[in-house]
Amino acid sequence: MLYFLGSRKYAEAELAQIWMDQVREVFGLNEDDGPRRLTLGNVVRFVMRLTREKPSLMIVDECQALDAVAPAFWADLQGVWDLGKDDSRLLLMMGGSVTSIMRRIFDDAGEPLFGRQDLSLTLRPFTPGEMRRVFLELNPRGSADDLITFHAVTGGVPGYAACLADRTPLTREDLLRWIFSEEGEAFRTEGDMLLATDFRTESSVYERILRAVTFGADTWTSISERLQGQNLAGYMDRLENRYGLLAKRPALFASGTRGLRYGFADPYFRFWFRFVEPAFCRQLAERGMWDALRENCLRSWDAFTEGTLADWFRQIYGADPRWTMTDAWWDRQGGNAVDLVALNEWTQALEMADVRRLPERIDLKALARKAEVFRKACAPQLQGYGEPRQRGLTLEDVLKAPEEL
Known part of the structure; x- marks a missing residue:
């Protein structure tokens, strides 16, 4: 197995030399073995020849950095791969952390590697349900406010969550204290x-x-x-x-x-x-x-996280098999808006929720008025549905499992 890291701090010849040194070590080669002209494409070509006899895995991590180091690498790799793949026993895995560049390299019809990937995996952030489980494992006594803060500042990205979990007790005060400190510079930048x-x-x-x-x-x-x-x-x-x-x-x-x-x-x-x-x-x-x-x-944290809270519950309901359609609703003028509407198109169950941080800010009377406007505006789509269940969702509900809501 070979693990190579794309890095902008080296010129192509330097990076190719680093890669080649590892190839020689892993395959037990002499210092003179290898391509005469060191380029990244030639290193891959050399490895593909070696793997005719010895099946191998090559991982190129942060491969989007090669755009800056060796702009011609992708075209070189196209030729190397097309000519050598049938005789080689190499599994080539390429990963990157900048989604836009990865999409361009592998999914853009005008790029050299378009159509050549066998499998594409996109790593996504933790869902709110997963964030809840992770948070409670790390901080079993944590509050709902702590959890929604943890989610708001990381977006569920595992790397960010791990960074904060390693450095703070995951309370709201400690999270914000660390982020806004000299030690939190890397997270902020x-x-x-x-x-x-x-x-x-x-x-x-x-x-x-x-x-x-x-x-x-x-x-x-x-x-x-x-x-x-x-x-x-x-x-x-x-x-x-x-x-x-x-x-x-x-x-x-x-x-x-x-x-x-x-x-x-x-x-x-x-x-x-x-x-x-x-x-x-x-x-x-x-x-x-x-x-x-x-x-x-x-x-402004309370007002800011009220938006986070609404997104949280829409995702929680969206992952619940009891509902087949979930989203927010508003009329064309924007005067009537409902934070969460959930429907089951088979059982024709309907639920509407007002989402606020604090229970005392829930206004079910206002929600009932909006529900009536919603039912009139969407009458063709709601034929057969009964009266919606109307409820409030608050910070107190964040720690509950979906089946408890």
Whole structure:
């Protein structure tokens, strides 16, 4: 087994030499064995020849870095693989952490490796149900507020969750204290690193769009107004489909593009753009004013995590086999909105929920009025359904298993 790491800090010849040294060690070769001209493509070609007699696994981790180190590598690999794969017994696995580049390398019809992968695996964040189990294993006495904070700042990404679990007791206070401290710099700068890799050109437009969404612009019109009418079509499409940062969501049963709302697809970036990226937050961090940063975060934390809470319950209900369709609903004017609607299209059960952090903020009378508007607006789709069950979901329900809700 060979494990190679793509790294931007080396020139191609240097990286090829590092790879070749490992090949010689694993296969027991002499120092003179190997290709005369050291390139990454030639190293792979050499290994493919060796594996005619000795089946092997080659892993290239963080392979998207090779874009910068050896731009011609992918075309070289296409030729090497096409010519040698039938005689070789090599299993080549390539992994990367920048989804947009990985999609381009392997899924873009114009790229050399298009159509040559046998299997593609996408590692996704923990679901809320998985986050709950992980959290309770790590902090059995933790509160619901601690759990929703843990989810809000990591987005369920296992690497982020492990980073925080290794360094904090996973309480809300300790999580925010560590993130907004000198020790938390690597966690805070993760956003800068990922965006710098993704947005190689015109990054300012993408970031202005994401800032607009951060501070309340959730429709095409409102985002366009924040950007002074700039043409957004290409940028919005790439933010959604290439970079996976934005997600557009229609209201339940809605058709067409009217009424679409936009939000962050990645909870980590929703947190990062709100509390780390703003210029005044960066200035406070540069001056080491950690208490001020934490106070800024805590000042709006309850309102911020109420959105996290609504997403949490929509995902919990969406994974529950008792429901076949779950989403939020709002009318075209936006005056009536329901945080969660769940339906079972076979049993024709219907449930609607108002989601708030605190039980005293649940307004079931208002929910009943919205439910009536919803039933009238969606009458064709709700034929045969009875009266919806109406309920409130709060922070107190976060620690419950789905079957307990």
